[in-house]
Structures are given as C-alpha cells and as structure tokens.
C-alpha cells in the first residue's frame with residue numbers, strides 16, 4: 001500500500017474544477033479555480049480532499065504522520081498534464097528530412113518522394129515489438145519528466161493490418177507497464193502506402209473492411225483518425241473511413257486542414273467528430289460549424305513552428321466558441337518533441353492564447369478530447385490522483401519563463417513518479 005500524499009501550501013493550486021461534464025468554452029477557459037495556500041490529500045490513487053491548507057489541516061491533522069508530505073510553498077500545482085494527440089509508438093528518426101526542409105524542400109514533397117510518413121512506416125514495420133516498446137518507452141519517460149500523466153497514442157506507421165496491430169499492441173503494453181496512461185487511436189488512414197499508390201481507393205477498402213473491424217474486435221483503440229489532406233485522403237474517403245469506424249464503435253477524430261484548406265473542419269462537424277486536429281488552414285465556416293457541433297479543436301502549435309508555417313488561429317476559435325485543447329503532436333517528422341509545456345508557451349506566443357487558456361487546453365479540455373474528463377484533467381474529489389508541481393509561483397510565470405522545464409514533482413495515481421525533476 002502506498003502512503004497517502006499530502007501536498008501543502010501551494011502558492012497556487014489550479015484545480016480547473018467545474019469543467020468535467022462538458023468541454024470548457026469561451027471566457028470560461030480563463031477560469032482556473034485557483035486556491036491560494038492550497039492543499040490536497042491523495043490516497044488510494046484518488047483525490048480525497050482539496051482546499052486551503054487551513055481547511056485540510058483541520059481535517060487531516062491527526063493523520064499527518066502517515067502521509068508523505070510535499071511542501072509546495074512558492075510552487076504551482078496543477079492537474080497532471082494531458083497530451084491528446086501523439087504518434088508515440090514509432091521507430092527511427094528523421095533528422096535528415098529536417099535538414100532537407102531547412103534547405104527548401106517541403107513536408108509534402110518529401111512525403112510524395114517516399115520519405116516522411118513512408119520512411120517512418122518502413123522503420124516501424126522493420127522493428128520488433130521489443131524495439132518499438134523500448135524506443136516508445138524512452139519518449140514516455142520524457143513525457144513524464146515534462147509533467148504529462150496521460151497521453152493519446154495513434155497507430156498509422158504500419159499501414160498493413162499486421163503492422164497496425166503491432167503498434168496498437170505495443171501501446172497497450174506500454175499502458176500496462178508505464179505510469180503514464182495511454183488512450184489509443186487507430187490511424188490506418190495516415191498515408192496511402194506505396195504499394196497502393198496507383199489505387200488509393202483499394203487501400204481505403206482495406207482500412208474499412210479489414211483493419212477497422214479487427215482493431216475494434218480486439219478492443220485495441222477508442223478512436224479512429226484519418227489524415228484528410230490534398231494528396232493523402234480526400235474528404236469523401238475520410239468520411240467513409242470515419243463512418244465505418246463509428247459503425248464499429250470507434251469514435252471519429254480527424255487531421256484536418258493542416259497544409260491546405262480542404263474542408264476538414266466542416267467534415268469533422270458533419271460526422272460529429274470528437275476532435276479536429278491541426279486546423280492551421282481551417283475556414284471561418286468550418287470553425288463556426290465546429291462550434292455548433294461541439295467538436296474540440298486540438299491545436300498543435302509545435303507542428304506549425306517546426307514546419308515553419310503559420311499557426312492555427314487559436315484566439316479566433318476560442319472567441320467563436322470552439323473548445324480548444326493543445327498537444328505536442330509528438331512524431332518524428334513534424335514535431336519531434338515531448339515538451340507539452342513548451343507547446344503551451346507557443347500557444348501563447350503564436351496562437352494568441354492567454355496563460356490561463358493554455359492551461360485549460362492542456363488539462364480539462366485535453367481530457368475531453370480523449371473522453372477521459374470524468375477521471376482526469378482537474379483536481380477534484382474522486383478523480384485520479386494525477387498531479388504536477390511546477391517550480392514557479394503562478395500559472396503566468398509558467399508561460400513567461402518560456403522554454404524551460406519547470407516540472408519539480410509528478411504524481412501518478414497517487415504515487416510520486418518524478419521528484420526534484422528526476423524520475424523517482
């Protein structure tokens with residue numbers, strides 16, 4: 001039995017309370033429900049009580065000796081961060097393509113010439129379970145060191161039934177073996193594999209008729225995602241794939257309007273997607289339809305930064321009533337990072353979001369984007385005891401002192417997994 005953990009005297013305890021039943025929109029994204037001189041008691045893997053230190057002192061004085069006490073004076077305490085869009089499980093690395101892009105090649109040119117997603121697919125197909133597990137686990141450890149306690153992970157570098165299952169099985173094994181919780185997404189429609197280059201519709205049929213049913217039957221994923229982009233999957237193909245997923249119980253997500261405007265946001269609204277992700281080139285009409293349909297925008301400013309493109313307009317989306325979440329998009333091509341705090345910095349600097357909005361986007365709204373808000377994303381009684389403690393006095397300083405890993409302590413399911421910035 002792990003001891004209870006009592007975090008005391010937080011200079012700010014940002015609870016994000018009150019947003020569990022539906023995603024947080026509009027001005028409410030600025031409300032963090034902060035408790036000053038905050039205190040929280042974690043026991044049996046669950047949050048037992050949250051309040052001022054004075055309140056908890058009254059309640060737990062007698063039991064103080066049993067607990068591991070963390071003095072959070074001068075520190076910011078938040079829910080464990082949640083990354084709702086990653087390509088965590090993959091093999092290999094693409095620094096050569098980064099260099100090509102710096103010399104003028106575009107992301108799509110590299111992909112169309114057999115690189116990009118195709119090169120990671122080749123590496124992932126060639127990797128054993130054990131190799132994929134080991135490489136992905138290293139990334140998970142780094143996520144934890146950056147304060148992240150839940151991660152969504154997509155397949156999509158297998159592009160055959162067998163190799164897609166391999167990625168999803170590794171994600172499941174990592175979920176069981178690692179402190180971070182993983183929520184899996186099937187993304188067989190990440191690229192048209194080279195062997196189907198002349199007949200992409202035949203590959204769409206394989207995704208619909210063979211892959212989706214098997215992934216669903218083996219309960220290897222919660223979501224079904226598609227890269228809807230000119231030269232990858234058309235809106236019509238994407239719709240077929242997403243609707244097929246729904247018929248098998250997989251909830252739709254979509255990579256939309258990343259490189260070119262392609263009515264991806266509109267498609268997301270029309271199929272009732274849980275989220276539409278990227279949206280760098282989303283139309284005003286699409287944004288409006290997403291707000292009406294309650295589709296969450298998962299914004300990935302690190303990808304725009306790394307591709308040297310203009311970021312999505314997070315400010316406009318929030319002002320028009322879209323619920324916004326934020327993510328690293330961790331992948332070897334367009335965003336090889338695990339630093340969700342840096343991505344939050346970019347949310348402020350490149351998407352016009354406030355420090356409070358990016359914290360909402362990386363906690364409770366991120367939880368909604370992966371349908372986990374009933375158990376994580378805020379510090380409320382009964383939720384999982386997932387907590388991150390930053391070595392800054394307040395949420396504004398977390399954004400102001402940018403590009404630094406301020407994580408001091410991470411607690412996952414009530415257990416201290418990072419202490420003094422190192423894996424415990």
Ligand SMILES: N=CN[C@@H](CCC(=O)O)C(=O)O
Nearest residue numbers: 116117227329331332333334
């Ligand atoms: N855009 C599509 N997929 C990934 C990138 C994948 C890759 O380049 O390997 C993304 O979300 O950015």
Ligand SMILES: [Zn+2]
Nearest residue numbers: 085087255329
């Ligand atoms: Zn992605």
